[in-house]
Amino acid sequence: MATLAQRLGPLFDDTTVVVMSEFGHTARENGNGGTDHGHGNVTWVMGGNVAGGKVYGDWQGVGDAALNENRDLPVTTDFRWVLAHIAERHLKLADRQLAHVFSAMPQHGLGFQLMRG
16 A cells, blocks of 8 residues: 555545455354454545544444444444545535435444545
8 A cells, every 4th residue: 555655646645545344353253153244344544635644433442341242343433434524525525416325324424534624
């Protein structure tokens, strides 16, 4: 990713890169003795207009009281809000366009500013 940013040169200022996966791991073993198919995941965002250098989110820990169904990290940031925020700030999509693209998105917001401007 650093090489990509470097080789883009001045184009990096007009670029936003999102790296995410829909595959997470659980904090405890599942019924098959593994840790696959959980909520634990991360999304990386980089670009010229990204308010970077921070870790965003709501870390609840891995104690018994914090886990969903006693084995999984709770979902605290909906990935659609991350993508919608980028689409609004970077792609300049209007509210009606965002509502169309992200029609099933929950109605609460991120609570942080991922993109500048």
